[in-house]
Amino acid sequence: MDNSLQRPENGPAILFFSGGTALRGLCQELIRLTHNSIHIITPFDSGGSSAKLRQAFHMPAVGDVRNRLMALADPTLPGLPTIFEFFAFRFPLEADTDTLRRRLARMLEADDPLTANLPEPMGKAIRSHLLFFFEKMADHFDLRGASIGNLVLTGGYLHYKRALEPVIELFSRLVQVRGLVRPVLDADLHLAARLADGRLVVGQHRLTGKENTPLNAAIERLCIVQSLDNTAPVAPSAPDDVLALIARAVLICYPMGSFYTSLIANLLPRGVAEAIRRNPCPKIYIPNTGTDPEQYGMSLADCVARLLETLAAGCDGTASNAELLDFVLLDAAQGDYGQPVDIEAIQRQGVDVIDADLVSRQSSPSLDATRLVARLLSLT
Numbered sequence: 001m002d003n004s005l006q007r008p009e010n011g012p013a014i015l016f017f018s019g020g021t022a023l024r025g026l027c028q029e030l031i032r033l034t035h036n037s038i039h040i041i042t043p044f045d046s047g048g049s050s051a052k053l054r055q056a057f058h059m060p061a062v063g064d065v066r067n068r069l070m071a072l073a074d075p076t077l078p079g080l081p082t083i084f085e086f087f088a089f090r091f092p093l094e095a096d097t098d099t100l101r102r103r104l105a106r107m108l109e110a111d112d113p114l115t116a117n118l119p120e121p122m123g124k125a126i127r128s129h130l131l132f133f134f135e136k137m138a139d140h141f142d143l144r145g146a147s148i149g150n151l152v153l154t155g156g157y158l159h160y161k162r163a164l165e166p167v168i169e170l171f172s173r174l175v176q177v178r179g180l181v182r183p184v185l186d187a188d189l190h191l192a193a194r195l196a197d198g199r200l201v202v203g204q205h206r207l208t209g210k211e212n213t214p215l216n217a218a219i220e221r222l223c224i225v226q227s228l229d230n231t232a233p234v235a236p237s238a239p240d241d242v243l244a245l246i247a248r249a250v251l252i253c254y255p256m257g258s259f260y261t262s263l264i265a266n267l268l269p270r271g272v273a274e275a276i277r278r279n280p281c282p283k284i285y286i287p288n289t290g291t292d293p294e295q296y297g298m299s300l301a302d303c304v305a306r307l308l309e310t311l312a313a314g315c316d317g318t319a320s321n322a323e324l325l326d327f328v329l330l331d332a333a334q335g336d337y338g339q340p341v342d343i344e345a346i347q348r349q350g351v352d353v354i355d356a357d358l359v360s361r362q363s364s365p366s367l368d369a370t371r372l373v374a375r376l377l378s379l380t
Contacts, residue, residue: 008035017184019063019262023255027071029369031178033377038245039068042265043164043183044191046228046312047205049090049146053154056141057190062153065168070149074176077185079119083175086114086257087149100143104134107148114148122174126219129155129167136351160180164341165241167261182242184266191232191265194221196297203228204261210294211359218297222260222310224268238269250380254285254325258292259303260294264310282379284327284354288374289335289365299343304328308349321350328352329375331367334359348353 011034016023020044032035043060045051050061069311070087072081091100100367106112108131110123118126130148133155156167164186172181192202195217202225205211223233246252254263267273276283285307287300296305304325332355343353356375360368 008033011036012250012377013038013248014251014253014380015246015264016041016253016255017263018255018257020067022257022262022345024067024071025181025275025366025369026255026372027068028075029373030074031072033373035178037072038249038360039072039179039181040184040242040245040266041065041068041181041263042204043185043187044189044204044224044261046190046203047208047211049150051205052142052146053150054188056138056326057136057154057155057158059154059157059162059186060183060186061148062157062164062166063147064158065181066147066149066153069168069171069175069177072181073178074178076088077176078120078177079117083122086118087152089114089145089148090147091148091368092141093145095144097143100146103319104130104143104151107268108134114183125170126152129153129159129206131155132159178244180245182245183369184238184242184272185236185269185373186239187236188236189224189226189236190228191261192223192225192233193219193260194223196220200231202231204265207261207294208258214293219260219294222264222268224265227262235268235379236328238271238275241276243271246272247279249279250281252279252283253376254279254307256282256286256288258294259288259292259298259306260353267310267314270314271312273319273324274316276311277315279329282326283324284329284376284379285325285351286329286367287337288360289337289367295353299339299345300328300330300340301342301349302348304346304351308351319358325351327354327379329356329358329360331356333357335367336365358361 006125013036015038036160043065045061052062110116130151133151136158160166192205197217203353225231308321312319358367358371
């Protein structure tokens, strides 16, 4: 075998539809083997500090994009621990607004340890984008709990005339991101879910079970809506560059993570499902281990059915299950899927099951990233 084919820069273009945090460990293993992975990220977060930024600037959420950029950053980059520390920093919740504004002002002049120690040219770019945010920030903007990395990306978004791609490209170069990261939409939109008991729950943060009480009824339908106040469904189209990335993938992966708000949400924009269908590459679903509050009342076979149903609904005409999903990858013996795995119920939907040794002693109860990446690469 040509040794050049084993180099990460020549690695396969595996595409993942996901949110920002569930694949952190997988990404760290992935970049050892390929620098060409593609990450389509949800921009619908509506909780925490993201909510304040979205309300103030009417923009998509940037936190999941930030997390994925840092997960894919080149680990050999000089000064990377300092950069990680900076992007992970949050202003304390107990501080008063004036104190936080003064500290942000010191960061602009590199008169704060967080920015003074940043390597160049990263430091200059960060201070430039922070300055743009600072100038656009209203006097009453609440900095408590704010992620400094999100403020930087917001400043870049505003600087580049309300576009995320240029600021993502800039920081991808600065931290030498070993892959491609794109939001599925660059738009100020939200999620809403109709539950089995008839309730309409609006806002991603009300669905995940992290900031609010977990759901006590199953989700029957997820849709994109105009805002938290205007719950009329909308049907935005995915941008052409996202569709082009789907078309070039050699493996499409529906990975673990919040089932509805990270995975299904990514498949809702118009064009996404049809682009998946038209790409003849293998498609694989990696279900969650452990408890996902969004999967209330759902078996693993139910999740497969909902995934296929969502994809089929987004296609131009009738689509076969075989065009949308080839495999479910799981560890039936050691993985915790909430209830016994009915492999036959999955297979009856026209989907093959790969039952593999994916949970190691060190990773239990989660999937072992090394074993998982090896399996994915074997399908490319």
